[in-house]
Every structure is written in structure tokens, then in C-alpha cells.
Amino acid sequence: MAALLDGLAVERCSADGLTAALAGRGSVHLVAHGPAVAAVWEYLFRPDAVDHVASVTLSVSDRRGLLARRSGAATPPGPVAVPVQVIAGSGKADEDLAARAPRLWQRVVTTGRPTPTTHPQVYARAVRQLVDHLGGAPAARELLRAQVGRARGTFGDTLVSVTGAGSGIGRETALAFAAEGADLIISDVDADGLAETARRLAEAGATAHTYTVDVADAAAVEAFAEEVCATHGVPDVVVNNAGVGHAGFFLDTPAEEYDRVFDINFGGVVNGCRAFGRRLVERGIGGHIVNVASMAAYTPVNVMNAYCTSKAAVFMFSDCLRAELDSAGIGLTTICPGVIRTNILETTRFSLPDARVDVETLRARARRGFAVRRFGPEKVARAIVAAVRKNKAVRPVTSEAYLVYGIAHAAPQAMRSAARGGNVV
CATH class of the missing domain: 3.40.50 (Rossmann fold)
Structure with missing residues (x-):
């Protein structure tokens, strides 16, 4: 000084x-x-x-x-x-x-x-x-x-980092923040999908910087955060969105597959919060973190053990971290989408014996069910932008996500009974 x-x-x-x-x-x-x-x-x-x-x-x-x-x-x-x-x-x-x-x-x-x-x-x-x-x-x-008096959008002169931005909710979230004036850091393991998102952002006139990152790799995420902050500054908003789907009974799911789901869905959130949260605190002027969980975080489903449990971990982790970061002026929102039409079904792995069900038949059945709801990822993206603006702690998305959130708190035994009530495969 x-x-x-x-x-x-x-x-x-x-x-x-x-x-x-x-x-x-x-x-x-x-x-x-x-x-x-x-x-x-x-x-x-x-x-x-x-x-x-x-x-x-x-x-x-x-x-x-x-x-x-x-x-x-x-x-x-x-x-x-x-x-x-x-x-x-x-x-x-x-x-x-x-x-x-x-x-x-x-x-x-x-x-x-x-x-x-x-x-x-x-x-x-x-x-x-x-x-x-x-x-x-x-x-x-x-x-x-x-700067006082400078014309800007709601998130003008703001840097937003979005993981899992190569498709679905991540892509639409990047586009939604760009529409509000933000600059973007977008990352994914899918380089082709990431390039397509970058192309759409460029068409929208937004500034975007792309990084290929595996969020399950803690060292890679730390190196990613170090490079981003050194090159572009500390992001003002960090959206930990990357995740994978999985279906299968616990006893049918190999240990390595169960760990894979946890490493990405929960570990990816933890890695992102650790790498960027520390830098947000050190910067000293606040910020916001968004962790994308799911309605599954509070909805027990017997054939989605790994997925539901990983998202429940994200939910509780986020509640604890929000309380910790409050004194630093950093907000944290947990997003809980309901049934949303994205390509997650196409990449979901099924841990089910061949004799019990044909995986592609089950995938097609789930695809039809998701299509009925007609909600695309842009609905979640709009909810994320609004939640950051209002510093919401938890934001269910879609009517069923709100309904089940209420039932889970008011009548948890009903949720447990529903989870036992027959196999869905």
C-alpha cells in the first residue's frame, strides 16, 4: 500500500x-x-x-x-x-x-x-x-x-462460472446469465458440447472462455480455479452444475459405479466450492455459489439409490456451507429441479441385471415420461438467475419439486412408504 x-x-x-x-x-x-x-x-x-x-x-x-x-x-x-x-x-x-x-x-x-x-x-x-x-x-x-452511473444489465460487469455447460441446464444457465449482461467461464468434459455452447454465446454477443475440466478430479478443479482467477479474476457467481444420472438397486450397483456417481455429483460440487469458495472469501466483496441438486435430494426412490443419495449429500452440504459463508457476504443457493427434459437420460447408466429388464426399453419409457412434462432446461436456468438475484437458500423447480419438498417436510413417512411401494422396473 x-x-x-x-x-x-x-x-x-x-x-x-x-x-x-x-x-x-x-x-x-x-x-x-x-x-x-x-x-x-x-x-x-x-x-x-x-x-x-x-x-x-x-x-x-x-x-x-x-x-x-x-x-x-x-x-x-x-x-x-x-x-x-x-x-x-x-x-x-x-x-x-x-x-x-x-x-x-x-x-x-x-x-x-x-x-x-x-x-x-x-x-x-x-x-x-x-x-x-x-x-x-x-x-x-x-x-x-x-462505477456509479454506468449503464449495465442486471449481471453486467459480472463474471459467472458454469460447470457442465456443454448441454442441458448448464448451457441454458450460461445463456441466461449472458442475456443479463454477464461474462462467462464455461466448462465441461465434453469438448464438442462446450464448443457448441460457446458458439451460441458468441451469437448472442456474450464473452465466454471455455475450459475442459473433469469436476471429479480435485487437483484438476483447483488448477482450473487458479488459472481462471489469475487470467480473468475471481468469478462473482459460481454455478456447480455438472452431474450424471444413474438408475439401479443398491445391491445391483457395483461399488466402482456407485463411487463414480458420488465423485461427480457430490465430489464435483465439493471440489468447486473448495476451489472457488476460498478465493471468494479472500477477495472480500461477497459473491454467490449455486449448487444444482435435484428433487431426488428429498425423494427416496428404491431404484435410484446412488443418484438420490448423491443429491441429498449436495443438499445438506449446501445448507451447511451457506451458513458458513454468510459472514463473508457470500450467498449460496441449492437448486432442486423436478422432471426436466434434458439429455441426461441418454447418458444415464443403469445397474440392472439383463434378465430383469431391457435397459433401452427402460430408457425409452423414462424418455416418454420426461417428454410429457414439457419443461426444458431453460426453466431451470431462469430459476437459477432469479435465485441468485434474490439470494434464495433453496429453490425447487417445477410444481412436483415444490409439492414433494413440502410433503418431505410435513409427512416424511408418506415419502418412505411410497419408496417401498413396488419396484418401478
């Missing part, structure tokens, strides 16, 4: 004292916190302030109180010519602030009361981004999002 700011991070000063301190120093980038905020804010209205200060970053606990922190004198007429950045712990922007500081950037730190001492990495990054931009560099996405 000191090297970046030429030592001018001030906690106590007066406007007159600041004038004397800046004399002969040229144009500097200034950071003020504590009692110095009021004095610096007053100094900015002096006619010669723009000759001595290239930018000001003000640290306040609540943005709503910034103007009130001036000393007793009446606010001078006219706007501040110096670029102003406000880093705050809470509060909506003061309505008069943008009028007083036309070149204004505002950020909220979600972990505690921010000061250059308690959150040095946040301040260093914020000041560096502003200094670089004022020096002619392209504005960082984080800085663009902080």
Missing part, C-alpha cells in the same frame, strides 16, 4: 494540514480512513485539489454517512473534480454523493468494518485498479461494476 500510494494513506489530518503536506509533491493517489475522511472530503472542494490529488479512496463504515462526516461548515457549491472511490462496510449510496462526485466508484466489503489495516488486500487491489485505469489501462471488471 505505502509503495503504491507514495506513503499517503492517512488516518488523521485537517484540510489545511493536507494542503501543506501535498505542496510540492505533484499529483498523488490518496487513501483516507478514520477521522481523516471528513478532512479529505472537505479538501476535495478546494479549487486547487485537482492539481495535487489524482484520485481519492475513502474508507467508511457506512456509505450513507459519508457526507455527514464533513466538518461543520456548509458544503461548498459545485462538484468534486477529483475521481473518488468509496470503500464501505454497509449501506446504500448516499443520494447526494454521485451529484457531488461525478467520477465515482463505490464498493462494499462484506467482511467486517473495512480499513486499510484490516483489509489491506482489498484496498491494494481497489486502488491499483483505479490507478491503472486512470493511467490509461482498460478498467478491471471489478472496477467497472463499482
